[in-house]
Amino acid sequence: MSFSIAKMAKDARKASFSVANLSTAQKDAALSAMAAKLVERTDLILEENERDLVAGKENGLTDAMIDRLRLTPERIQDLANALTEVTQLPDPVGAIADMKARPNGMQVGKMRIPLGVIAMIYESRPNVTAEAAALCLKSGNAVVLRGGKEALYSNLVIAKCLHEALVEQNIDPNAICVVPDTDRAVMNELMTLSDDIDLIIPRGGEGLIRFVTENSRIPVIQHFKGVCHLYVDAGADIQMGLDLLLNGKTQRTGVCNSLETLLVNQEIAEQFLPLAAKAMAEKGVKIHACERSIGYFENAEAATTEDWDAEYLALEIAVKVVDDFDASIEHLEQYSSGHTEVICTKDYARANEFVRRVNSAVVMVNASSRFSDGGQLGLGAEIGISTSKLHAYGPMGLESLTTQKFVVMGNGQIRS
Amino acid sequence: MSFSIAKMAKDARKASFSVANLSTAQKDAALSAMAAKLVERTDLILEENERDLVAGKENGLTDAMIDRLRLTPERIQDLANALTEVTQLPDPVGAIADMKARPNGMQVGKMRIPLGVIAMIYESRPNVTAEAAALCLKSGNAVVLRGGKEALYSNLVIAKCLHEALVEQNIDPNAICVVPDTDRAVMNELMTLSDDIDLIIPRGGEGLIRFVTENSRIPVIQHFKGVCHLYVDAGADIQMGLDLLLNGKTQRTGVCNSLETLLVNQEIAEQFLPLAAKAMAEKGVKIHACERSIGYFENAEAATTEDWDAEYLALEIAVKVVDDFDASIEHLEQYSSGHTEVICTKDYARANEFVRRVNSAVVMVNASSRFSDGGQLGLGAEIGISTSKLHAYGPMGLESLTTQKFVVMGNGQIRS
Known part of the structure; x- marks a missing residue:
């Protein structure tokens, strides 16, 4: 039968x-x-x-x-x-x-x-x-x-x-x-x-x-993909920004909660990007950089539109300098995959505004995107991750x- | 353009x-x-x-x-x-x-x-x-x-x-x-x-x-349809059962929370059905009755399998005598449309068991199915009713x- x-x-x-x-x-x-x-x-x-x-x-x-x-x-x-x-x-x-x-x-x-x-x-x-x-x-x-x-x-x-x-x-x-x-x-x-x-x-x-x-x-x-972003705000703690970048991108690759795009406020770019470039180079991370950031990296490739959508799942990251806080939100409105986004900031109002305005499944202030999983967030075992909003999200x-x-x-x- | x-x-x-x-x-x-x-x-x-x-x-x-x-x-x-x-x-x-x-x-x-x-x-x-x-x-x-x-x-x-x-x-x-x-x-x-x-x-x-x-x-x-059931349990308050039946079927027809099927425990059928027949006849409700209940009604039609699925949206109702409490649950497992089911009972344990086991969007003890709407349940205005369980139910x-x-x-x- x-x-x-x-x-x-x-x-x-x-x-x-x-x-x-x-x-x-x-x-x-x-x-x-x-x-x-x-x-x-x-x-x-x-x-x-x-x-x-x-x-x-x-x-x-x-x-x-x-x-x-x-x-x-x-x-x-x-x-x-x-x-x-x-x-x-x-x-x-x-x-x-x-x-x-x-x-x-x-x-x-x-x-x-x-x-x-x-x-x-x-x-x-x-x-x-x-x-x-x-x-x-x-x-x-x-x-x-x-x-x-x-x-x-x-x-x-x-x-x-x-x-x-x-x-x-x-x-x-x-x-x-x-x-x-x-x-x-x-x-x-x-x-x-x-x-x-x-x-x-x-x-x-x-x-x-x-x-x-x-x-x-x-x-x-x-659960299509996780294009997780880290936005380093003006006035952020530089060392914390580097820690979150390094942990998010290199602690484990090939997982959906690893970082794929770094957004940097132009006010902090000159301080932050040289150190980020050094940290990424030490780990052998390939860089896809926007016009305003490419000068900080050795051997970076020029980022194309596809890079803002890319889930590399590998030692690769896209980097973009943004004019201000609002520009980071606008980038996320356009390119977010609905998975996880992180802001690194010292500013109370912008931390709150990021949490309020970014509508991904997991929105974090000053914590590594790698915590975006059921066990780490306290749910116990995880049956899956939803990146669409109906029924369950995250x-x-x-x-x-x-x-x-x-x-x-x-x-x-x-x-x- | x-x-x-x-x-x-x-x-x-x-x-x-x-x-x-x-x-x-x-x-x-x-x-x-x-x-x-x-x-x-x-x-x-x-x-x-x-x-x-x-x-x-x-x-x-x-x-x-x-x-x-x-x-x-x-x-x-x-x-x-x-x-x-x-x-x-x-x-x-x-x-x-x-x-x-x-x-x-x-x-x-x-x-x-x-x-x-x-x-x-x-x-x-x-x-x-x-x-x-x-x-x-x-x-x-x-x-x-x-x-x-x-x-x-x-x-x-x-x-x-x-x-x-x-x-x-x-x-x-x-x-x-x-x-x-x-x-x-x-x-x-x-x-x-x-x-x-x-x-x-x-x-x-x-x-x-x-x-x-x-x-x-x-x-x-x-929201496909509302085939709402009233189950009148052994030992139920006869007058309450009649009130719930009359209100559920005739207070307004053509709405999804009106009653479409009456299930009656065999132990109470002889007491309840003659009074139900009278009340339904007075309102001109057409009856589709099972073999065990058809004798109580004048001019009832014999119920067919389709009647257990029917959303009449009219002065019509299907009637079935069930052996016991479990048989009412089994009927609902097979024919429930996932909308609203009501038990009329005086029994504490069966009230709880009905609430626990019936998996429709709205499960009621001793209340009219006509309350199954957003305003009546205290949600304020209602944008719709879901009869599937994902995201929203009811x-x-x-x-x-x-x-x-x-x-x-x-x-x-x-x-x-």
Whole structure:
């Protein structure tokens, strides 16, 4: 019998009604059981992972890709630990906020409830399978996981372990579904199943996210790219500006919260840019500089319009001198990717104005853009980052996997 | 020169940056000026409205449709009063919630900000134009309003008045854009402009909403239909059940929060249904009854599967006897439209369980479904009702037109 994604989504929908009503204790017990099962089944998981590794090598995956794919006893233990950590996160489900009395005596409030069924489409490491399953379960959602072809055997064996744990805990195993058929047609059908899937979270390259956004009938959390800016204001602490630049650009590259553009107020350019040039040169950072800043750098390339939109994900940065504070805001209005922007300033009014006027998901004063992630901001584990404003904006923790319904407690009120 | 919706959306985007930063006092002053201007320009508005009325009659609109289209001095005054009322609503923008210190001393909180540019696509009365414009302005958003062809002259003259008021208040008039070309191709193009429009709210029949949902590249607030249920529990107060039934079904029909299905616990059916039958007969309500209830009604039709999905919007109701409490929940899991469900009960545990397990946007205990609207629930004016869980669920007030960004206040923190 051939695989039916429509049936899988229906089964997940059915399971979603029961997982929505599990108590926090039941969910935490299940998460602990899932963690224990992964460790217990280490040998089996390594065996299946080996099949993916062999196929990956045959198909010419790079060493870096093979490494991302590889599971080891240590990595499996880390994964189990990650699931155990989810038990420590507060359960958002069931909280009632803002309960207020209406003039007719009805009490009206809002109760937090799971979204229902969440589909994850991802390309990357098999641990996403277990981590996403854990976060969806803790927030009372069922999940449909569609990982990449290269990790299929690993994903399926992880699902098998998680199912064993769920069944032992008397939880419908369809709460966690791994799509066993990575054919594109199956993914395309998945994106049409709006009756049974409430949200799609794609994780991967911009191509994947655009493809899902443009083809899905189901709401999609969009995270296109992070073109994070640091604006060094007139009168800023020079050393702090350098620290934020260096940390933002070089502490880790290849991540969405690293800096991609440096904006410098013209009043401080002459003081700041020579030191910035030195710091960047020491780290081997390639510079794309505007006309007014290029003279400060050795071997800088002239920045083109594309550079203001570029997410280098590498030791490269665009640099622009701006006339004044307002010009930095205007640059951001035009080029912000909606991810993270930082101001380095000593000025109270401009700090407040930057926070108020810049409408990216994360706006920071005097802190490194590298803190822009769910863990660092205190959300616990992160299921994704949204750079569009609908439903969630910025790093998404458990609460982003829920919504609020209205609850009305009356004693016979009717409308006249 | 021909009209360009792309240019209009770009102009709205530009205006959105400035309206996002208006103070509450500035926005309220603009709303008052808009209200005054509508009254001041009553003669002009009536003149333009007359053009729509003449065309409407020529095009064979029904008397009811003509009446919905017609503006009078009184209705214009009502509209002005509605705008003035918006000045009384709290401004959601700028509120910072949950500001907390991280271990490294950074303060992290969430600030409420406007969504940006909202597009409304609607078929109905010209007052939607002014009311939606007012709610979007108060929440700091720019708006693109695409009303129906039949109200075009009325919508354009209202926009002209609102623009005059905005200009007098030094606000970019592109904050309120009315699409002057009601050609379908223009609407189709609008739905692709995801760079400049953040959200589409369609208001109208199910056909319009499906069309927008299926064709939009921009997130859409979905409100398909309201199939509201009343479940009368075993042991319920019979008179209260009758009151809720009568009020829910007959106080006003043709609205999405009127009752469409009555579920009755079998233990109370023999007591409740004869009285319900009498009450429904007195109001001339047509009954679609299940096998177990049909005997209680005169002239009832046998319910088919379609009846459990039907939004009659008329003096008709579907009736079903269920075995027990769980069977009522299962019926709702299968047939709920996600709008509003009511339980009539005296039982504490079942009241709580109904509230917990039913995942519609509005869940009520012992209160009429007719209270399921923004005004009645205390949100002030309502911009729409969402029956899908993403971003907003249920009646949407000003807060639903905003999102939250993360705000980080540091003093030089970098990540190690």
